[in-house]
Amino acid sequence: MKSKIIEKRERGVSVADLACTYSRSTSTICTILKNKNKTKETDASKGVTRISTQRLRILDEVERLLLTWINEKQLQGDTINENIICEKAKVIFSDLVKKAPG
Template sequence: MSTISTILKQKEAIKALKSSKGITIISKRFSPIIEEMERLLLIWIKDREIVGDTITETIISEKAHAIFTDLKEASSGGDAGESSTEPSSDDFKASRGWFEKFKKRS
């Protein structure tokens, strides 16, 4: 009953979610900063592949963290109202687990 009630209360938010291509189950919603970081990271990876650079997990993780930090600074400096809606974005770590899930999503 509790789960059904929660789903019904969040019906509009759930319908508004955009899932990535190929994703059929939405179990966790990422903050907008993390979604934008992953989008920009994919563009960067494609650019590196076109150039012919070798890309390792460590390089991708470092770049992800750098992009995230830049986006976070830009959003907190430019729009103070959004920082209160993204409490989980403060603790992003480009861990091995994140990397494995990123590979599956991408």
């Protein structure tokens, strides 16, 4: 809600209109606007942390499993090309996503 209030104010909506829209007092709206830098920093950092932490873990696992698979194929004497590797990476990724909690 705070982010939406800040966005609307930056687009030119008056404090009184925001107070009516969100059923808050004008002083509450002013306090939110006064602390908008903190709100923006907090929102941005939360999103980045969640995305990159989850994404990096699963990609690390995909790379590890893919490298193991490539080594096994080479030991078996099988020829593999870029397309085969890409397809296998997609399969590994989708399997890990299905198994991931959440």
